Amino acid sequence: MRRRKTISPDYFHSGFFGVEDSLVSTTGALAGIAISATSKEAIIATALVIIAVESTSMAASEFISEETEEDVEKEKIPANPIISGLIIFVGYIIAGMVPLIPYLLLPHLQAIPVSIVAALMGLLALGIFKGKVTHKSRFRAAVEVLIIGGIAAGIGLAVGIIFKI
Numbered sequence: 001m002r003r004r005k006t007i008s009p010d011y012f013h014s015g016f017f018g019v020e021d022s023l024v025s026t027t028g029a030l031a032g033i034a035i036s037a038t039s040k041e042a043i044i045a046t047a048l049v050i051i052a053v054e055s056t057s058m059a060a061s062e063f064i065s066e067e068t069e070e071d072v073e074k075e076k077i078p079a080n081p082i083i084s085g086l087i088i089f090v091g092y093i094i095a096g097m098v099p100l101i102p103y104l105l106l107p108h109l110q111a112i113p114v115s116i117v118a119a120l121m122g123l124l125a126l127g128i129f130k131g132k133v134t135h136k137s138r139f140r141a142a143v144e145v146l147i148i149g150g151i152a153a154g155i156g157l158a159v160g161i162i163f164k165i
Helices: 009-036 040-072 081-105 108-134 138-162
Strands: none
Touching: 009 040, 009 081, 009 108, 009 138, 040 081, 081 108, 108 138
């Protein structure tokens, strides 16, 4: 009989949290900045700063919270706090590149809708994967992640429109 490896559910939590947060916050920030800025270089620099700072911050926060949770709950399958932190870090960076790449390749006003669509497609893919992992409806999970993430990212765009300079 083949032995099945057990993966801590916390690793899935870390992965989903890093990817979803990066797609939403990077897209929202980029759209808001791009709608109110005139310099493509400023938009790209801001995105790189956001991705670097937020991925590092989230990795550190995940490490601290995972370590604390381990001390509180001893019954579940333990997750290594370092691995959890690295999962968020890498997921955030990779997902952050999804809305950033259009700004690297296109003039910034043309990149805005392409970036938003790319991020929404990323959220759909994340939702489908969520449905697969949780053994629930992939369609429902995809729509749920898309709506929640889309609203959150849209806030950045709205702020950029309101404060356009």
